[in-house]
Amino acid sequence: MLIFAPQDKCAGLKPSHTVVRGQPFYPFTFTQMMTETVQDSRSPSAARRSFKSVTCPFCSLLCDDMNIESRHGRLRVESVRCPRAVTGFERPSPPASARVDGVEVDLHEAITTAAKLLKSSRQPLFGGLATDVDGMRAALALADRTGGIVDHMLGDGIYRNVLAMQDRGWMMTTLSELRNRADLIVFAGTDVISDHPRFFERFVWNKESMFDLDTGGREIIYLGRGLDAGAGVSPQGRQPWHLKNDPQRLGEIISAARAALAGNPLQAKTVAGVRTREVNRLVSRLKAAKYPVIVWSPPRLDFPAADITIAGLCEFIKELNQFTRCSGLALGGNEAAATAGAVCTWQSGYQLRVNFGPGHPEFDPVRNATGRLLANGEVDALLWISSFDPAIRPPQSAIPTILLTPPPEEFDRVYSVYIPVGVPGVDHAGQMCRVDTVVSLPLRKLRDTTLPSAAMVMQMLLKLL
Ligand code: SF4
Structure with missing residues (x-):
């Protein structure tokens, strides 16, 4: 029977950073890797053990505040209510x-x-x-x-972003910036929580923030019919604003908003199922905010030429920076x-x-x-x-x-x-x-x-x- 060294053993060894021409990563041989056993006095198999501040690998937010209880090798998520994490950690092996x-x-x-x-x-x-x-x-x-x-x-979702970024460049922010600075967040074609269940808990309605930002006062806007806007209700009960455009026509909303931002009045009464005055209102809100952030998720923009929609979003963000500080945040990455x-x-x-x-x-x-x-x-x-x-x-x-x-x-x-x-x-x-x-x-x-x-x-x- 072949027994493998637990990976903790490997973690102490320095892997090579060289990949081209395929150098081996760990300084032990094939035979050693196939036969070595390791006695770990801190074995996770102890009858009962608690792990604090664990990183969750089951979505790309990598929440690092998980408490996991191990009982006879069965894991249980203790500290948070995240369906993805529970499924991932508690899946038997x-x-x-x-x-x-x-x-x-x-x-x-x-x-x-x-x-x-x-x-x-x-x-x-x-x-x-x-x-x-x-x-x-x-x-x-x-x-x-x-x-x-x-x-x-x-890969298809990843390349919607990469193509847009390669073509024109973009102005993006980080989760920490969003958490500590954003006063208006637009979710373009994504409700986020379907893929990242704790996003609002950790980065939107967070109780503490730097710079004395009142996170409960954040304004939330959704662009797209069919999104679950429930997480956008503030802890004080303030409802998000939801523009219910045809999700596949998000690019038209963005183009109309860019025209309005540039001072070109729109002749049409509606755009992609949304009244033009609502689009104008969206632009006014973005201009008035101190640090608006536009969030999208490339895997969720799954329609033809979605990379052009993302490119339009990136240009819109750059243009808004003539009036305020605005950034994008691309999710996905699961x-x-x-x-x-x-x-x-x-x-x-x-x-x-x-x-x-x-x-x-x-x-x-x-x-x-x-x-x-x-x-x-x-x-x-x-x-x-x-x-x-x-x-x-x-x-x-x-x-x-x-x-x-x-x-x-x-x-x-x-x-x-x-x-x-x-x-x-x-x-x-x-x-x-x-x-x-x-x-x-x-x-x-x-x-x-x-x-x-x-x-x-x-x-x-x-x-x-
Ligand atoms: S949101 Fe849930 S699945 Fe994603 S990293 Fe956090 S705990 Fe894990």
Whole structure:
């Protein structure tokens, strides 16, 4: 039986920051990694244990105020009411075996088979990429070694933002600035709480703030029909203002607002289902605010040419700065998209959708998109990583697929190779980048497991290639 070193052991070792040409990350050998056991006197498996100020990895806000109770290895969220966190931390980790073509095998055979698949592939795709910093470094090293392509499972949303930013630039803020300075917040096409349940608790209706800001007096505006505006009601009961435009026509509202801001009166009576005088009122409110912030979430702007809508938002923000201090805040970044983008940027110079096939990183946000590559048969092997949610599976395709997830309740199909991995911040220590990418936070190991991290699996693969 193969036993893995708990990741806390690895956390004390300094990984190499070099990825290009795939150097190993930890100074121990493949054999050691496969056989070493570690006695940890502070074992999380103690019958009952409390963990304070834990970082939550289950959305890109990375709340670091979680109290987690462990009883005989079962985790319980104690301090906060966040459905995503409860689902993530309290998901049991049933016993699991590696599989090859649906048949249970030992880990060595699974790793060897996966390595053969990658070795024989002319153009592999490293997709999903829901992993921590070490996992993303290892994925990049594998892609570099095999001439593969890297793309995140939320790559389409990520590129709505990246294209807008590349074209014209943008003026953005951080979660801390929003929390401490914003007096008016516009939510453009997103209610936020569906993806980030504690956003309002931590950054909008926060009880304490710097600069004596009365957070309860903040003005909240939603743009888009169908958004859940309940979280925008202030603690004193003040209702948000909700403009119920057609969500797919947000760009028209922004264009009309830009025209009004520039002093060009609009002839139309309505724009995208909203009366023109309401658009004028929106502009007046923004101009009168001391620090308005416009928030959007690229994955939620899922309609054709949404990058042009985002570009319009970014231009509107810049133009508002002639009258007041205004900034944007792009959310999204879940499933470690913020981490994957940051690591890929600092190691390859590009934010994902990078092809290492030519012998150097080649960036192309259109050609290197997962959906297009699979639909056109331009890749012949897929390694898919989803280490936070085992239910997120790769798109259907006929190519050999290697799956790295925590143990799932059931499989949706037979995978060429399945290797169970631990959850970063639950089964092993690690590090992740917050959605505003200005900080990275440490993740802790909360329970004992024999599951390797995705990083360890990929480092073992690297040694066989
Ligand atoms: S809001 Fe996000 S980071 Fe915060 S506790 Fe909930 S899932 Fe975790």
